[in-house]
Amino acid sequence: MVNRVSPKPSRKKSARKSQRLQAQGVNWLWRLLSGRRLKTLWWLAGLSSRVLYAISRRERHVTRRNVEVAYPEDSAERRRERVRESLRHSAATMLELGFAWIGAPEKIEASIVNVHGRELLDDARAENRGVIVLAPHFGNWEVLNFWLSSHFPFTAMYEPPKMIELDPIIRHGRERMGAELVPTNPRGVAALLKALKRAEAVGILPDQEPGWGSGAFADFFGRPAYTATLLPKLVARTQARVVTGVARRVPDGKGFEIHFLAADERVYDTDEAISAAGVNACVESAVALDPAQYQWEYKRWKKTPEEQQKTPGYRERRLYTRR
Known part of the structure; x- marks a missing residue:
């Protein structure tokens, strides 16, 4: 009798299983934290950011390089403070998801203690004009999405996460107050145009680096940043109206203030280049x-004008290369 050995699962199947387990863990954590007070989440963000600062060289390095560009006059000690503050706010955003x-x-509605500048949206709609909301990665942009979709017909572009098992949770969370999510492709752009022509509000992330051919270089804190050019279109x-x-997170976990x-x-x-400068x-x-509430962990200056114009054999020293 021949003994048959069961074939080992493929690497692809193992990776999918691992991803499913990770997604289940993330989902469990979100549900566990969903009922916690914001003060508790802010305290937890303080603990986790210390760990992040100590062990995550990538986040620490990118944040430091970004604040060096944005605030060149800072002392070394102030720069370290900015990095720690930024990491804590980024940790808070993740814990607040x-x-x-x-x-x-x-x-969530009760946590929004004030709304500044709402008249900018109301006036535009009174004139039967749509509103494009530029929503940078600042504070908790998911709370902003919640408020906008609770008070206005609201459409935003959405790209499913790499961990696809989390897609239903994220999509439901963003759509549950009435927001319409559209894909990041020409069909999605067409949906944004239709919403604006109906005098509704749409959301755009102004500080996400687009692919080559979809942007223009414009100064951001004095350094050229490749910036999406969807807005002028x-x-x-x-x-x-834009x-x-x-x-904005209120200190000590006391809630949020919406600013328009x-x-x-x-x-x-x-x-497009002038419009991109206005966006930045x-x-x-x-x-x-x-400034601490901006997500400085993102490589905003990854693409460069020199890279766009490079010739064969050209080598560039990138901003985020570790020395």
């Missing part, structure tokens, strides 16, 4: 509300 996506809507075809929107800021007038320019100026104005 369950609160924003799964928590009781009345509890939407404005040109809809005459929409505002910047953020959910009038956009830099350059965002309405038909020249809008993000800078939002960051000025509380």
